[in-house]
Amino acid sequence: MTGNENEREDGPAEGRRAAGAEGRPAEPAGLRGLAALLRPRVSRGQLAGGVLCLLLGFAVVAQVESTERDTTFATARQDELVGILSDLGQRSERLRGDLRELEETKAELERDAEGGTALQEARERAATYGLLAGTLPAEGPGIEMVVGDPGGGVKAINLLDALEELRDAGAEVVQVNDVRAGVDTYFLDGPDGILADGRLLTAPYRFLAIGDPHTMTTALNIPGGLVKTLQGTGASVLINPRAKVTVGAIRSP
Structure with missing residues (x-):
């Protein structure tokens, strides 16, 4: 019985020693197992993914800022175009006024030409009558x-x-x-x-x-x-x- 007891006493001790030496990762119920679960594990893939996310975020921010600058520039160009259109409208109005003056001048010249033509015809008729009547050399x-x-x-x-x-x-x-x-x-x-x-x-x-x-x-x-x-x-x-x-x-x- 003494031998068996010794065997019973020694057996678990050896088992405990063996478990202590080889089963450190196999004790999930202990404090060490809990600490192992809570410890962060970072792989190379995760690190590369984080870097990529950071770069992507920077690119998005830069694009937003560029878009804002483009929008501001586009607004300025629109104001400039509005000014140009206003100037063109004023020039168009002036040109229409000049055209009206030219048309009036043309009408006056035509009236003068018609009057001159009528006067010339009258003179020619008078000359013809004068020649026929013998009153002109x-x-x-x-x-x-x-x-x-x-x-x-x-x-x-x-x-x-x-x-x-x-x-x-x-x-x-x-x-x-x-x-x-x-x-x-x-x-x-x-x-x-x-x-x-x-x-x-x-x-x-x-x-x-x-x-x-x-x-x-x-x-x-x-x-x-x-x-x-x-x-x-x-x-x-x-x-x-x-x-x-x-x-x-x-x-x-």
Whole structure:
């Protein structure tokens, strides 16, 4: 029994010693096991994750600050654009005012031009009427026709025919000696010679006619025409085309 008791006494002691040497991590119920559970355990992966979280947080903060700066800059640009738009609006208004002034000036010029055109047309009509009436001098291309009458065979009717022939050939202005021919010009045989509008004409009878020289010369020289008729009275006829004929005689208005 003593041996067994010794065995019983020794057995647990050895077991305790063995447990104390080998089972230190296997005592969760003891204070040492509790301390082991409460002790923080940091691995390399956890440390790297923490560093990454820190860097990510810094990046987020930096991005927020950058966004705030960008927002402020964008606001400033908008204010600047508002100022530019306001300036453009003022310039546009000034340009519209200038355009209105230019349009008014254009209208005035057009009215002046129309008035000037009307005045010019009136002057041209007055000049035409003056030429037809014989109240204005004239010059231009035409002919000079000289009718010599050595025998006194030329009569008033012959000079009237000459005037009508020239007009039919396109003569615009005609002067006979010192008498300006008009629409109501007449010729009469008088005791001392031929009268034109009451004024005595003496031979040679000189006609100045403004018009197309070729047309008038051709018309006067047609067979059986004026030249032949005058020559039949014993008169001589000389026709000279001229680049410039000056008719200075005028009629009283």
